[in-house]
Amino acid sequence: MTGDGLAVGASAPEFTAPLVRPDGNVVETSLSELLADGPVLLSFYTVDFSPDCIEEWCSFRDFDWFASGDTVQVVGVSKSGTRLHKQFIDRLDLSFPLFSDRDLAVADAFDVVYRFLKLSKRSRRSCFLVDTDGVVRYRWVGDHWLDPSRDTPPVGEIHDAVVAELGADEPDTFGF
Numbered sequence: 001m002t003g004d005g006l007a008v009g010a011s012a013p014e015f016t017a018p019l020v021r022p023d024g025n026v027v028e029t030s031l032s033e034l035l036a037d038g039p040v041l042l043s044f045y046t047v048d049f050s051p052d053c054i055e056e057w058c059s060f061r062d063f064d065w066f067a068s069g070d071t072v073q074v075v076g077v078s079k080s081g082t083r084l085h086k087q088f089i090d091r092l093d094l095s096f097p098l099f100s101d102r103d104l105a106v107a108d109a110f111d112v113v114y115r116f117l118k119l120s121k122r123s124r125r126s127c128f129l130v131d132t133d134g135v136v137r138y139r140w141v142g143d144h145w146l147d148p149s150r151d152t153p154p155v156g157e158i159h160d161a162v163v164a165e166l167g168a169d170e171p172d173t174f175g176f
Contacts, residue, residue, distance in 0.1 A: 005112050005126050005141040012042075012130045013109035018100040019075070020085035029099075032134070039072045039137075039166055040130045041158065044112050044123040048080040048088035048098075072162050077101050078123065112141060129161055137165040 006012065012031060019029035034040050076098040080088070085098040099106060107113045107123035116122050125142035138161035 005139055006110050006128060006136050008136055008139055010136050012134045012136055015106050015109055017106055018082050019097050020082050020089060021097045022089055022095050024086050026082045034073060034075065035132050035134060037073065039132055041072050041074045042077055042128045042130065043074060044077045044107055044126045046122050047078055048084045071166060075099060077106055079104055127158060129165060
């Protein structure tokens with residue numbers, strides 16, 4: 001299987017892609033623009049409305065510690081288009097923006113593209129915590145033996161990494 005993901009300590013590649021904000025606005029946005037506002041947790045997933053992706057984003061939403069402060073910005077990345085992203089955000093009541101990576105260029109830059117059953121290209125379910133200097137401080141890459149899009153990011157482990165790597169104080173609203 002290819003696409004093992006960028007290593008911790010690597011520089012995150014700069015990219016610009018359409019970003020759908022929770023209010024429905026779509027703006028071409030670069031990673032560096034997001035990093036100017038603080039660290040970013042990029043969460044790669046296959047497509048909107050697949051059952052496993054609904055589970056993933058509901059877990060991010062339900063454990064609202066991601067949105068409870070200025071510690072880290074959670075941003076999704078998938079090959080779904082902007083219109084579908086708007087529907088996904090609305091249906092799940094998400095407070096996180098989503099990048100549209102139609103050609104998987106962003107996933108490729110982060111080395112998380114693979115071929116499902118050696119046919120169609122997908123991004124492996126993965127998360128990268130990128131600090132304001134553009135350095136990967138934490139990574140998690142799905143490694144399910146058949147389909148790495150089936151793995152679900154370990155929300156508790158990601159929480160611990162944000163606290164450890166960014167020296168974040170834990171707000172009282174963490175969902176644990």
